[in-house]
Amino acid sequence: MLRLGIDIDGTVTAQDTFVPYLNRSFHLSITLDDMTDYDLTKLLNITAEEFWEWMNVHEAAIYKEAQLAEFAKQALDGLKEEHRLIYITARRSHLEDVTLDWFANRDVHYDHIELVGSHHKVEAVKKHGIDLFFEDHHGNATMIAKEAGIPVILFDSPYNQLPTDSNIIRVQNWLEAVAWINKNKHSLQHVRS
Template sequence: MLRLGIDIDGTVTAQDTFVPYLNESFQCAMTLDDMTEYDLTKLLKISQEEFWGWMDQHEPLIYKQAKPAEDAKEILDEMKQQHRLIYITARRQQHSDITYKWFQEHDVHYDAIELVGGHHKLEAVQKHKIDVFFEDHHGNATMIAKEADIPVILFNSPYNQMPIDDRIIRVNNWQEASQWIKQYEQRLQTAY
């Protein structure tokens, strides 16, 4: 049994979740392909203060209405049979109720959910003794792979195209992530 650490936004939820809300609020017509940086302030040409003001106002609705990524629920249902599913998210603590409710409404299994309130997930990864982490944020993936010395499955997106090290596995979807986990399990069994 592996202890799988899983990010929520852009990993379990669809990567384009924020796009319609950004387009409506900032009168633009961006697509996910336009989001070549994780820092949206540069793309929107707004300050951090403006961005976080917008987030304070819109985050609850966005999280509530987020759609699961394609095949995420089905693959996670398979994985829950053999592994512990521990979600570690940058969401702030004030969104705890919305987060748990989303998991219940979408019938997505969890063994634990930890809202760390920022992109510093390493402490939670170590606390939960995570074996493999699933992430869409390049910086988080790099830090976790390096500091925790574990494999990180990075869900490919326009905003995470920077170079990766050999502990990071780039995948395009949940099917590929599942296939990698199965191969990893086989390698672990063969090693023992």
């Protein structure tokens, strides 16, 4: 049994979740392909302070309505039979109820959910003894792979195209992620024991 660390937004949820909200609020017509940087202030031409003011107003509604990423539900349903699913998200603690409701309403299994409130997830990864992490943020993936010394599955996106280390496995979707786990789970279990 592996301890799988899983990011939520852009990993379990669809990567284009924010697009309609951004388009409506900022009178744009962007698509996911336009989001070539994780820092949306550049695309929106606003300050970080303005962005977080916008997030404070819209974040809960966005997370409440977020759609599952393609194949995420079936993949997670299969993984829960063999592994522990520990979600470690940058969401802030005041979003805990919205997050738990989202999981319940979509019948997505979890063994634990930790809202760390920032993109610094390494401490939580170490605390939970994570064997493999799933992420969409390039910086997080790199930091976790290096500082926690574990492989990270990075879900490909226009905003995470920087080069990756050898401990980062780029996949297109959850089916590819599960195939990689099934092929490598014995070596991952061997490393931990």
